[in-house]
Amino acid sequence: MKTSKIRIKVNGEWHELTVPNQKTLLEVIRGDLLLTGTKRICDTGECGSCTVIMDGKAVNSCIVLAVEANGKEINTIEGLSQIGKLHPIQEEFVAKGAIQCGFCTPGMIRNDYDGQSPTGASGLPAASTLQGSGSLPGSMRTSPGPRSW
Amino acid sequence: MENFEYFEPKTVQEAVGLLVKYKRAAKLLAGGTDLMLGMKEGFVQPRYLINLKTIKGLDKIAYSKKGGISIGSLTTWTAILSSGAILEHYPILREAASLIGGYQIRNRGTIGGNICHASPSADSAPALMVYGAQCVVSGPRRERVIPIEEIFSGAQKTSLKPGEILTGFRIPTPDPKSKGCYLKFSPRKAMDLPIVGVGALVRTSNGTFEEVKIALGAVAPTPIRARKAERFLVGKPVSDPSIRQAAEEAVNESRPITDLRASREYRLGLVRELTGQAITQSL
Numbered sequence: 001m002k003t004s005k006i007r008i009k010v011n012g013e014w015h016e017l018t019v020p021n022q023k024t025l026l027e028v029i030r031g032d033l034l035l036t037g038t039k040r041i042c043d044t045g046e047c048g049s050c051t052v053i054m055d056g057k058a059v060n061s062c063i064v065l066a067v068e069a070n071g072k073e074i075n076t077i078e079g080l081s082q083i084g085k086l087h088p089i090q091e092e093f094v095a096k097g098a099i100q101c102g103f104c105t106p107g108m109i110r111n112d113y114d115g116q117s118p119t120g121a122s123g124l125p126a127a128s129t130l131q132g133s134g135s136l137p138g139s140m141r142t143s144p145g146p147r148s149w
Numbered sequence: 150m151e152n153f154e155y156f157e158p159k160t161v162q163e164a165v166g167l168l169v170k171y172k173r174a175a176k177l178l179a180g181g182t183d184l185m186l187g188m189k190e191g192f193v194q195p196r197y198l199i200n201l202k203t204i205k206g207l208d209k210i211a212y213s214k215k216g217g218i219s220i221g222s223l224t225t226w227t228a229i230l231s232s233g234a235i236l237e238h239y240p241i242l243r244e245a246a247s248l249i250g251g252y253q254i255r256n257r258g259t260i261g262g263n264i265c266h267a268s269p270s271a272d273s274a275p276a277l278m279v280y281g282a283q284c285v286v287s288g289p290r291r292e293r294v295i296p297i298e299e300i301f302s303g304a305q306k307t308s309l310k311p312g313e314i315l316t317g318f319r320i321p322t323p324d325p326k327s328k329g330c331y332l333k334f335s336p337r338k339a340m341d342l343p344i345v346g347v348g349a350l351v352r353t354s355n356g357t358f359e360e361v362k363i364a365l366g367a368v369a370p371t372p373i374r375a376r377k378a379e380r381f382l383v384g385k386p387v388s389d390p391s392i393r394q395a396a397e398e399a400v401n402e403s404r405p406i407t408d409l410r411a412s413r414e415y416r417l418g419l420v421r422e423l424t425g426q427a428i429t430q431s432l
Binding site for chain 2: 001022060
């Protein structure tokens, strides 16, 4: 088994791991770091539930290799709320009833907010995406309910 | 996914060396938005994976009025969408980029990867074709430059020789009097491939077509130029009958298949409709 040593900064904290080369960033986040807020659903880069922010850009962590993330800064849904206080986008999701079963919500929120700019990744003011266009390209809601793609 | 040996070359020469050494057992990794799916499904199983993202400078965009634009093969769609030069001079490419995947895919997917994956439905291909893009190819021998049409040799096949790497594109500055568009027909607004994609770049003068470039995606084993339609239109008056006839020519040049996205007949109908629309919108 060929492995690589990687160092990644997740939600502000550096981690050093040795990973098999074929391991995805998603598998490291969920399996090694036990940050299970990031979800695995389609596992093919379509649904967006595994979205994390890597060096300021929203990416599908299921189609990023862990070795590719070496030296990079990753932010997951766990990195968004501050000591028990929800981020305004999270508040907005709650207030607008955007959560149904909630399984894909972390990915949607990370897709909407890259944590860098005052706007969401969509280019619209953060948290306004769902109210505005009613859609969030790159996120497919999987529970029954209004179509979101 | 199968285990593989992983490389992070720092230069194109180093990557070429690895390709020469490991030949068909090696795969190049760009954005990974296509390759990773193939590896997960098991129909691509490289024993050696060469990550090109660690080579500095392959993701650069540089523009000069005289020389046109050069776009590195590792340039992401997001970078293309935030380029002022592309916004100003190559709006058709920008339009195509905006229609690819979703945010996350555009943050990772690259223009070189899109072309080297060589899908007949590659959204960037019609745009690059109508602009007369050239591909810059490095390899064990001298660097060579080939027209974008010549890089495709079949469905998911390129004409790159063993050890060769597509390092970027060069596109001349389009005539400021020309106008164009890329029309993509797909059932979903995002995260979808085109059933048919049509790019057009048109220049007219005194009510006559002077220069016409039309390129079609997902209607043949490779993206194609609709050369008969182009030739037909040049010198013709700008009128509905000539546009209709050009669309008919484009239909005759298309060789679509029936697949899960659409039937052959449906695609031919779309070629007729979208080619006409694309020319009209480019006036």
